[in-house]
Amino acid sequence: MEEKKLAKTLERYERGWIVFALTMILVFLVLTGYTVSNFASYVPDTVNRVDPRSVRLEGEFANPRVEQVGPNAYRVYMIAQAFSFVPGEVRVPKGAEVTFYVTSPDVQHGFLVENTNINVQIIPGGHVKNSVE
Helix, strand or coil, X not given: CHHHHHHHHHHHHHHHHHHXXXXXXXXXXXXXXXXXXXXXXXXXXXXXXXXXXXXXXCCCCCCCEXXXXXXXXXXXXXXXXXXXXXXXXXXXXXXXXXXEEEEECCCCEEEECCCCCCEEEEXXXXXXXXXXX
């Protein structure tokens, strides 16, 4: 009698783990399908594109700079290039609102502003806009 009770307990325990595993597989498949469908339907924004061959010669990135656009607001036009950024240093008053416009003429670069939520990848010809206070 005791063996039958133990067998039923083990069977119920195993059944619970099987249901859990199948549920996790189903969740994984649903999330994978959702991710793939979103990537498949992604169309890059052509409005925020620049010609990477002429980025240093014409347009808003021809003169990388920090410009004041309001009493406590700044706009930074920056070029990411191999091993550096132009301008290399950005100085603004503490608490100022800064909007970054960043592009790359050569390869993909990472762009991170520490202690903020800005952490993006810059692709050649891409034009990323991020703001921080």
